[in-house]
Amino acid sequence: MEENRQSSNRLWLIGILSSIGLTVWAFLGWTGTELMFHATEGAKFCGNCHVMSPMVDSYLEDVHGGKNVSGFRATCLQCHLPHNSPLDYGLAKARTGLHDLWAQWTYDLEKIDWVAKRERREEYTYDSGCLSCHQNLERSTMASNKAFVAHRPYFQKTTQKTCVTCHAHVGHFELLHSLREHQGVAQF
Numbered sequence: 001m002e003e004n005r006q007s008s009n010r011l012w013l014i015g016i017l018s019s020i021g022l023t024v025w026a027f028l029g030w031t032g033t034e035l036m037f038h039a040t041e042g043a044k045f046c047g048n049c050h051v052m053s054p055m056v057d058s059y060l061e062d063v064h065g066g067k068n069v070s071g072f073r074a075t076c077l078q079c080h081l082p083h084n085s086p087l088d089y090g091l092a093k094a095r096t097g098l099h100d101l102w103a104q105w106t107y108d109l110e111k112i113d114w115v116a117k118r119e120r121r122e123e124y125t126y127d128s129g130c131l132s133c134h135q136n137l138e139r140s141t142m143a144s145n146k147a148f149v150a151h152r153p154y155f156q157k158t159t160q161k162t163c164v165t166c167h168a169h170v171g172h173f174e175l176l177h178s179l180r181e182h183q184g185v186a187q188f
Contacts, residue, residue: 037093041077049100051109054182058172067173074133079171083128114179121164125171130163 039045043065047056059065059076066073081096082088103109117124131137141151150166153159164170172178 040093040097042075046076049104051112054114054178055172055175057181058175058178062171062173064171065173074129074171077129078132079125079129081129082126083132084126115176118175121168122162125162125164127163 043056043059046052061067064072064074064079077093081092137148137151138155141148141155154161154163169175
């Protein structure tokens with residue numbers, strides 16, 4: 001009988017310690033992931049790659065990069081990753097990060113045609129990021145406010161256009177100028 005009680009107590013102790021261990025492990029994993037996501041989302045991190053300096057320079061001169069009265073600054077990943085779900089965000093971040101790492105090791109970065117990539121900007125920006133900050137845009141659009149009438153087809157889903165289709169220069173003030181200043185990066 002005493003042996004059964006000791007065995008039962010050991011099982012309870014193992015169960016409690018396992019639960020505590022799993023909770024601590026989950027908390028540390030979640031916290032570590034959040035810290036890593038935050039540390040790798042902005043211009044400071046993205047600008048570590050020399051090839052990104054024209055984009056970072058033009059971003060820092062833009063309204064979205066902090067050149068505004070309030071000092072608000074969107075992060076690179078607020079525009080360049082999807083925000084429709086945490087899973088999509090995490091998967092896109094992993095895919096993009098692995099691609100960029102692979103590119104650093106294997107591509108001739110001096111030969112990237114950034115002007116041509118800019119023409120495909122819809123592939124590199126996500127409307128969910130725009131709408132996470134511009135939350136009142138749909139409500140303003142559906143009212144009779146003339147300034148927002150152009151957005152109606154977008155919200156009524158009668159067009160295939162994205163935010164950057166029409167707002168081509170958003171996020172990077174005079175990007176072409178920055179690309180030309182960094183001729184060693186962008187060959188035209």
